[in-house]
Amino acid sequence: MTRRRLWITAGTGAALVAGGKLVGDGALTASAEEAGQEDRPPVEARWLGTNAWELKSEHATVLIDPWVSRFPTGAYKGGADPETDIEVYPEVIDEHVAAADCVLVTHGHWDHIADVPYVASRTGATVLGTETHLNLLRAMDAPEAQLGQVSGGELYRFDGFTVEVFRSSHSASGEHKRILFSGSRLGEVPKRPKRIGDLVEGGSLTYLVDFGGVSFFNAGSANVLGREIEGVRPTVLFLQPGGGHTPDYVERLLEATGHPPYVVPTHWDDFDEPLTEPAVPAGDWEAVRDRVAAASPESEFILIDHLESHVFN
């Protein structure tokens, strides 16, 4: 039943499950413990590059930050040029994104949001994001009736899964802790965004998606608001390189999420490079792996490459 198309266990070729005691209250959610692990419906996580994930159970599909169009911006070669034109390639999206019930937007930057209007129109999925994210999407002709505004704190039930939303922050850069394309919050629909600099961050959110025992926690940017997510107990934590301005970013995120059974690196590829090739590292996922191994030896670190997937149950 479990399909493991790719199980790279970084470095040693063996699973990174070191000895040591389970930390805290244990890693499973209460509902998982009640259900018994074998009864939990499996969920396949497929990486579409950047922070784009398809989470698919037998009954439902959730997309996080589905962005696959990819056009060169120089993001990891000196910094993204804000004047870069936004490109959306429907044929590329059609190739990689089949169906979706729900699309979760973590923030408004192009590498998270630019394909969402097309994905929403084609799939009919509910789209969750902040007021600013939704106004950006409206300006790019996303279907109004599908846009659900959230601000953090919500817990919603869908058919086959729940989504809990948490207020968060984007990672900072430079000595003055600036946020890329921070712009201003948009209380109304702006002119149609043409360049990537028009796609402002618009607030950042994190999400816990629970498919009835198997759950995923995702932050689209490398920052952690520890008090907001205290007590969250995902099965799988997506963790990205970065967070250099946040002391003990990796360790605090692991602590806040109860040292989850599985950690999957995300947003570590150079997204100027093709999605159809193995990921070209832009962030140091090996450093993330080593910090996870040190801080959370019971967690299994699972590296998933472009367009590969792993089944969690």
Ligand SMILES: [Zn+2]
């Ligand atoms: Zn961003």
